[in-house]
Amino acid sequence: MTDAVYSEARSQGQITRLVLRWLLYLLLFVFALFYLAPLFVMVTTSLKSLEEIRTGDLISLPRQVTFDAWRTAWASACTGIQCEGVRPYFWNSVLIAVPAVLISTLLGAINGYVVAQWRFPGANIFFALMLFGCFIPFQVVLLPMARMLGLMGIAGTIPGLIFVHVIYGLGFTTLFFRNYYVTIPAELTKAAKVDGAGFFRIFWSIFLPLSLPIIVVTVIWQFTQIWNDFLFGVSFSQAGTQPITVALNNIVNSTTGVKEYNVDMAAAIIAGLPTLLVYVVAGKYFIRGLTAGSVKG
Amino acid sequence: MAPILEIQGLYKNYGSTEILKDINVSIDAGDFLVLVGPSGCGKSTLLNCIAGLEPISGGTLSIGGQDMTHVSPKDRDIAMVFQSYALYPTMSVAKNITFGMKVRGVDQQTQDAKLKKVAEQLQIDQLLHRRPGQLSGGQRQRVAMGRALVRDPKLFLFDEPLSNLDAKLRVEMRTEIKALHQNLGATMVYVTHDQIEAMTLATKIVVMKGGVVQQIGTPAEIYNRPANMFVADFMGSPAMNLIPAKAVKNGSGNTIEIEDKTGKPIVLKDTSGRDLPNNVVIGVRPEDISEPGARNGKAQQEADFLVDIVEPAGADTYVVTSLGGRQVTARLHAETTAQPGQHQTLAFDMAKVSYFDPDTGLRLN
Ligand SMILES: Nc1ncnc2c1ncn2[C@@H]1O[C@H](COP(=O)(O)OP(=O)(O)O)[C@@H](O)[C@H]1O
Ligand SMILES: [Mg+2]
Numbered sequence: 001m002t003d004a005v006y007s008e009a010r011s012q013g014q015i016t017r018l019v020l021r022w023l024l025y026l027l028l029f030v031f032a033l034f035y036l037a038p039l040f041v042m043v044t045t046s047l048k049s050l051e052e053i054r055t056g057d058l059i060s061l062p063r064q065v066t067f068d069a070w071r072t073a074w075a076s077a078c079t080g081i082q083c084e085g086v087r088p089y090f091w092n093s094v095l096i097a098v099p100a101v102l103i104s105t106l107l108g109a110i111n112g113y114v115v116a117q118w119r120f121p122g123a124n125i126f127f128a129l130m131l132f133g134c135f136i137p138f139q140v141v142l143l144p145m146a147r148m149l150g151l152m153g154i155a156g157t158i159p160g161l162i163f164v165h166v167i168y169g170l171g172f173t174t175l176f177f178r179n180y181y182v183t184i185p186a187e188l189t190k191a192a193k194v195d196g197a198g199f200f201r202i203f204w205s206i207f208l209p210l211s212l213p214i215i216v217v218t219v220i221w222q223f224t225q226i227w228n229d230f231l232f233g234v235s236f237s238q239a240g241t242q243p244i245t246v247a248l249n250n251i252v253n254s255t256t257g258v259k260e261y262n263v264d265m266a267a268a269i270i271a272g273l274p275t276l277l278v279y280v281v282a283g284k285y286f287i288r289g290l291t292a293g294s295v296k297g
Numbered sequence: 298m299a300p301i302l303e304i305q306g307l308y309k310n311y312g313s314t315e316i317l318k319d320i321n322v323s324i325d326a327g328d329f330l331v332l333v334g335p336s337g338c339g340k341s342t343l344l345n346c347i348a349g350l351e352p353i354s355g356g357t358l359s360i361g362g363q364d365m366t367h368v369s370p371k372d373r374d375i376a377m378v379f380q381s382y383a384l385y386p387t388m389s390v391a392k393n394i395t396f397g398m399k400v401r402g403v404d405q406q407t408q409d410a411k412l413k414k415v416a417e418q419l420q421i422d423q424l425l426h427r428r429p430g431q432l433s434g435g436q437r438q439r440v441a442m443g444r445a446l447v448r449d450p451k452l453f454l455f456d457e458p459l460s461n462l463d464a465k466l467r468v469e470m471r472t473e474i475k476a477l478h479q480n481l482g483a484t485m486v487y488v489t490h491d492q493i494e495a496m497t498l499a500t501k502i503v504v505m506k507g508g509v510v511q512q513i514g515t516p517a518e519i520y521n522r523p524a525n526m527f528v529a530d531f532m533g534s535p536a537m538n539l540i541p542a543k544a545v546k547n548g549s550g551n552t553i554e555i556e557d558k559t560g561k562p563i564v565l566k567d568t569s570g571r572d573l574p575n576n577v578v579i580g581v582r583p584e585d586i587s588e589p590g591a592r593n594g595k596a597q598q599e600a601d602f603l604v605d606i607v608e609p610a611g612a613d614t615y616v617v618t619s620l621g622g623r624q625v626t627a628r629l630h631a632e633t634t635a636q637p638g639q640h641q642t643l644a645f646d647m648a649k650v651s652y653f654d655p656d657t658g659l660r661l662n
Contacts, residue, residue, distance in 0.1 A: 190350050191383035195397035195444075196371035205396070209387035 069262035108173020
């Protein structure tokens with residue numbers, strides 16, 4: 001091949017590649033629009049007055065921005081007979097999600113550490129059963145769990161909900177940590193044993209400090225699951241202990257007369273904000289944690 | 298004095314697989330014991346059993362005269378260096394070295410003093426604040442040694458500590474470990490699959506194969522009087538020549554006939570007066586086949602050989618011929634005139650020859 005022909009062929013290849021690259025960007029852009037459209041509608045609607053919603057266009061920007069709907073949603077919207085907004089339920093959710101996430105993550109870490117590094121007879125069966133727990137549909141366990149919470153005297157309480165979330169989160173958290181810890185060479189544990197360290201010492205001093213990426217992954221996963229949970233929330237709570245997802249449902253469903261779309265939207269965004277925040281703050285580690293390989297050291 | 302380490306009738310099974318069979322070893326204070334054998338023969342497993350990291354399935358084990366069969370690793374007064382070094386990745390070098398003391402509640406002052414001493418000894422003072430990830434292979438190796446040395450234990454255990462280093466560094470560290478052993482007067486058990494490491498370091502060698510001890514002895518015993526054909530072949534480089542031969546009783550000695558490809562057998566005389574079976578395998582080290590006059594000794598016997606290959610190796614030249622259907626290597630002077638395809642007279646040192654039973658592989662003399 002002569003130089004000219006060669007360079008022509010090469011520039012043609014470059015053009016094709018450029019076109020494909022731009023097609024890809026276009027496609028990604030369209031998808032992004034598609035996914036962001038509902039959020040856009042939610043945000044704009046929540047900033048409009050009812051009057052404007054009734055007369056205006058669904059996708060137009062608010063003519064006059066007002067935060068009334070947000071105030072109402074937060075502090076005075078009616079969920080059934082009470083009209084305190086989502087605020088108390090938001091704090092219920094925090095009180096449920098934060099301890100449940102912390103406890104299930106810690107227990108998952110210990111479980112994963114045991115299964116991966118302290119092989120005991122039956123470890124494989126234990127782990128298989130744990131995995132099986134990940135695939136049980138929650139509907140199946142509602143009744144037995146209700147009975148159990150009753151027996152334990154924590155039915156309808158926030159500790160009860162924490163308990164449920166911890167139990168049903170353990171399968172996943174154990175799986176996450178186990179898969180992370182099996183990549184850590186067994187000689188590390190052996191070295192620490194010879195150094196005189198015991199079970200918990202090795203966990204605290206050697207394994208936990210290595211675990212930041214997988215802790216982030218687990219916390220994001222668990223927080224999203226627990227914060228967004230509706231089924232357990234509606235099944236195992238009572239007045240005063242309901243999480244925000246249940247409150248949101250009640251606000252949207254129980255309005256009589258005019259439907260206050262702006263309040264519904266504001267309440268929905270409030271309900272979604274914490275998970276969004278967790279992703280933004282920790283998302284970088286999320287990807288890193290999911291792809292993290294063995295520990296070089 | 299009681300031996301520092303005494304293993305009696307040790308068995309180790311994983312499930313129904315027997316990994317170690319009837320191991321009996323004992324070493325005295327100051328010994329450098331090397332466990333050597335091919336990969337997968339159970340060396341690491343045995344070391345882990347000594348450390349208490351693996352429970353044993355049978356037998357007893359005592360360290361420093363005390364029964365340790367069921368004692369946990371931390372109470373065995375041992376320190377161990379691992380093949381992968383197993384440094385704690387999130388701790389600095391200093392923390393890695395002092396972790397054991399911290400766990401045992403040693404006061405800060407003692408910790409600092411010991412850390413300083415070990416760091417100087419191993420020349421790693423400059424690295425103390427670094428993480429293991431920021432060290433080269435050789436530096437990691439030193440830190441792993443430091444972590445063991447600082448403990449000042451009754452028994453040091455090393456699991457192939459040099460196998461991850463490049464060839465040059467490996468030789469340097471080998472010398473350094475030997476010097477360390479001499480200076481400390483410490484007792485060490487050292488695992489390797491490298492027979493040269495075993496020969497250079499050990500005061501006592503245990504050769505293993507398939508979980509069974511083949512021979513225990515000093516490097517010289519193992520090298521000069523291998524207990525069976527496996528040991529003969531495994532220890533030494535180039536390996537001992539193992540040549541099938543016929544022995545015929547002849548007065549007070551034996552006539553050894555080796556088939557040569559020229560059709561005329563090579564005949565050697567064994568004058569030791571021992572009884573040999575009709576079929577034997579004779580084992581000769583390459584350096585015990587030399588040019589006539591290169592060595593003195595009354596047991597030199599000469600014969601004529603056809604040279605196949607000449608391999609100069611700097612200090613020596615290896616000459617390969619074929620005898621009894623086997624390649625036979627002789628180690629000659631670098632100045633040898635041997636040429637491939639030509640005949641060469643070589644002398645066997647019959648005083649150094651080993652005889653093996655071709656069926657059992659066991660040594661006969
Ligand atoms: N945890 C284990 N479970 C089952 N078999 C094992 C285990 N550890 C080692 N083995 C087997 O034991 C044998 C000896 O292993 P090892 O002591 O590591 O050999 P070496 O250190 O001599 O190379 C090997 O065949 C290996 O497959
Ligand atoms: Mg090994």
